[in-house]
Amino acid sequence: MTEHPSGLARKLASGLFVVAAELSPPRGIDREGIIQEARLLRDYTDALNVTDNQAANVRMASIPVCSIVAGEGVEPVAQMTCRDRNRLAIQADLMGAAALGIKNILCLGGDHNIWGGHPQAKNVFDLDSTQLVRIVRNMVEEGCLDNGRIITPKPEFFIGAVANPFAPPLEYRPLRLAKKAAAGARFFQTQLIFNVDIFGAYMAKLRDMNLTEKVYILAGVGPLKTARTAQFMAEKIPGIDIPEKIIERMVKTPKAAQAQEGMEICCEIIEQVRAIEGVAGIHIMAVSWPEAIAEIVRRAGLYPRPPAEAGPADENRISPN
């Protein structure tokens, strides 16, 4: 197997416990702010995911922001959702991403507009996330567009997808990951983990199916900033499972210390998920709180990060097609 052009893929293949984090583009055109955040997080992470109109709110587009942070020495992961683009726009944007040197694409369905900033907008969903993975895979492996047209050279992307171990039907979730893996996804980022028991059971299923030998699982973690955020997320954000005892812990903490407690809980969860066989790394999500990411990486004993370099090729991973 030749060396993957993606630095993230190489680090995962080397067996390193990877730290990825999320970077939210600005609600505006503040390039300087992006650069500051990239410089802050550069040394604490192995890759930064740049979100694509997260929570259905308009922000600067993912691909140009990826290009900006790459200029600061960050390994970017471009997020691509199906909510805002049809298959033409998606393929066009992917070509642009390839030309800008972006090597990692994370494929998502995307939050529906009804809960976002433009509830009046048309929800595109021309493709679903599995079909999007397939389209990217076909571009990369076959150099082939969705209509069968050939493009040369082929783009080089390390293809990722998302997984939510906590949403019903729980027994189907590992099989859903299998379907995305069959479509072509090679790394997965999970929904925020607060319920480690359910996540552990999910990972056990993946191991039973030998999927952890074939794809990389990055466990999604993040700090709760306040007790109110915890309650809000538990009640309002679909697909997130926060156990009562974590909410209680946040509520019992005095307001001024809640942010610290949130980071403490996050570090504890990191320790627990690290111990689970088959977890290849973590993905830290802290919306509008980049300082917390650096702090968590330090406290979790994951700092400093090793420099980007090629690791030994991992022969066990399934061939791309």
Place this chain on the structure above:
Amino acid sequence: MHFLQIRLGGYLLRHPKLGQIFDKVLTPLEIVTKKPLFDCRMCGQCVLHSTGMVCPMTCPKNLRNGPCGGVRMDGGCEVYPEKDCIWVKGYTKSLILPWSEEFHEIRKPVDWSLEGSSSWLNYLTGRDKTFNDCGQTPRSGLDVISKNGELSSD
């Protein structure tokens, strides 16, 4: 069925006038039968068979490979919390069907040019099979699972 597809479908393609007559008859027939039964949206390329007999076009995100990660803890839809997720229903129903493994197939993107036409006619004429997945054979989630692995759906 396959025989019918090749002979009749081929014939209809060669005789567009007759095809139009079939279209006039089959399209309303499909609407009046499948609309009340499945809330059919006439996408023109029916996959009910593999989705637990629940129409995927009734999903607010039009997912053909669901459910998404936004299903609420009580099984409610991300978009309309008061409604049940149609994919949770479809998955549950698929388990009791003799062909339950079809649920794991990767369903291709919707061909929107077929919207509103009869999926029965499109099946006969093969018009619903234009997508070739770049020469690849259709895949299923079960393809990547080792034979020793336990499958909760089996």
